[in-house]
Amino acid sequence: MQKPLAIAIDLGGTQLRVALVDRDGGIVTRASVATDVAGGPQRVIEQIRVLCGEVDVAGRRAEIAGVGVSSPGPLDSEAGRIIAISTLPGWEEFPIGAELAGEFGLPVVLENDGIAAANGEWMFGAARGLQHFVYVTVSTGIGGGVMVDGRLLHGRRGMAGHVGHMIIAPEGPRCSCGAPGCFEALASGSALARAGREAAAAQPSSLLAQQPAETITARDIVAAARQGDSLALTLLEREATWLGIGFSNLAHLYSPQAIVMGGGVSQAFDLLHENIASTFRASAMLPFHDTKIVAAKLGDNAGLAGAAALVWAKEGSAG
Ligand SMILES: [Zn+2]
Numbered sequence: 001m002q003k004p005l006a007i008a009i010d011l012g013g014t015q016l017r018v019a020l021v022d023r024d025g026g027i028v029t030r031a032s033v034a035t036d037v038a039g040g041p042q043r044v045i046e047q048i049r050v051l052c053g054e055v056d057v058a059g060r061r062a063e064i065a066g067v068g069v070s071s072p073g074p075l076d077s078e079a080g081r082i083i084a085i086s087t088l089p090g091w092e093e094f095p096i097g098a099e100l101a102g103e104f105g106l107p108v109v110l111e112n113d114g115i116a117a118a119n120g121e122w123m124f125g126a127a128r129g130l131q132h133f134v135y136v137t138v139s140t141g142i143g144g145g146v147m148v149d150g151r152l153l154h155g156r157r158g159m160a161g162h163v164g165h166m167i168i169a170p171e172g173p174r175c176s177c178g179a180p181g182c183f184e185a186l187a188s189g190s191a192l193a194r195a196g197r198e199a200a201a202a203q204p205s206s207l208l209a210q211q212p213a214e215t216i217t218a219r220d221i222v223a224a225a226r227q228g229d230s231l232a233l234t235l236l237e238r239e240a241t242w243l244g245i246g247f248s249n250l251a252h253l254y255s256p257q258a259i260v261m262g263g264g265v266s267q268a269f270d271l272l273h274e275n276i277a278s279t280f281r282a283s284a285m286l287p288f289h290d291t292k293i294v295a296a297k298l299g300d301n302a303g304l305a306g307a308a309a310l311v312w313a314k315e316g317s318a319g
Contacts, residue, residue: 003065006311007057007104009048010303011071012113013037013087016044018051020060021308025124027301029055040090041082045099057104066107067100068310070303073112073143077158080110086176109310113137113303114161115152117262117296118145119313120306122152125297126260133256135296136163138243139263141176142184146254152313164188168245183249187242189218189265196221196235206231222268239265240272244279251280251288262296269295 005028010017012035019030031054036043057064074083080097100108111119118135121127127135127147136144142164146153153160164184165177172181173191185191196216200208207224208216208231224232247259261269273293281289298305 002315003063005060005063006065006308007052007055007067007106008304008307008311009067009069009100010113010307011035011044011069012303013072013085016047016051017304018048018055019304019308020055020057020064021304023312025120025298025301025305025308027304030304031055035088037088041088041094041096041099045096045103048100049103064106065315066109066311067104068116068307069096069100069108069110070113070116070307070310071096071110073114074157074159074162075110075112077109077111077115077154079157080108083157107311107314109314111158111306111310112143112161113306114143114163115145115154115158116306116310117143117298117302118147118152118161118260118306119309120298120302121260121262121296122147123309123312124305125302126294127258130257132254133258133260134161134163134247134250134254135260135262136247136250137263137296137302138187138261138265139189141190142188142246142263144250146250147256148254163246163250166246166249168242168249183242183246187239187246189263191242192218192221192235192239192265195238196232199231199235203231208232218265219267222265222271225268225271233271236268236271237275240275241279243272244276245283247276247293248280248283248288251284251291255288256291258292258294260294260296262298262302266295 016035017032020028031051082094127133144163146161169181175182175185207229
């Protein structure tokens with residue numbers, strides 16, 4: 001009989017979340033804690049152990065099929081090993097897959113957060129039923145996952161789909177990865193916030209100038225835009241332009257049925273969509289113009305649902 005639950009672990013640079021998730025993507029029990037960044041990987045494994053106690057892994061052990069882990073990358077999903085995480089120092093080459101397999105005595109599937117969330121959207125969310133799509137998460141950085149012909153692309157060491165690091169403006173700002181003008185450096189939530197801080201100083205009448213410049217976040221810009229602030233609306237227009245350019249590159253590369261946009265910035269999808277679509281049409285070849293651009297559906301649960309989806313997908317491919 002198929003076991004009904006998966007342990008989902010969403011490892012982030014800020015939050016560590018653990019849940020028991022069912023086969024429909026439903027969160028049965030969940031617990032979270034601030035990631036002990038300074039403590040390093042062994043301390044975080046200890047945190048995972050505590051959170052597993054809170055979600056009653058021991059009590060429901062007989063119902064659990066496996067463990068799915070969504071983690072920032074780059075990581076080697078074949079080897080179950082982190083390569084390096086910019087927000088988590090000390091994790092270089094950490095064999096998290098083997099550690100957790102030893103801990104639980106269950107199969108463990110590890111993927112980068114973009115691929116995991118793409119899996120989640122495919123099984124439970126906006127990409128359900130599609131054979132070809134690109135998932136793009138736009139938050140602090142930009143990540144993603146690519147499905148072509150019904151298969152999620154993994155590539156060498158599972159590193160395919162680092163869509164945030166295609167260079168779209170070589171003269172642009174430097175990216176967290178060190179290269180100039182990556183999609184992430186221009187269109188991430190951090191890039192939007194930086195543009196807001198710069199612009200607010202020059203426009204004292206803007207709502208954004210009513211708070212200390214260094215505290216302006218992407219969320220503040222979206223809130224100001226919703227109140228009709230013209231500077232904030234201009235910033236979102238520029239954001240949408242960069243997204244439209246990035247998405248048209250992805251459409252040309254992968255010919256998706258849809259591009260699914262998730263991450264914190266997608267909460268402004270209603271404000272961004274029209275300008276994303278017009279830039280997309282201006283940049284993409286005619287046969288690509290009917291590519292759908294849609295918002296992700298899983299929201300805050302993308303990491304957990306995605307991590308659980310990894311377990312169900314692995315089971316499906318093995319059986
Ligand atoms: Zn980059």
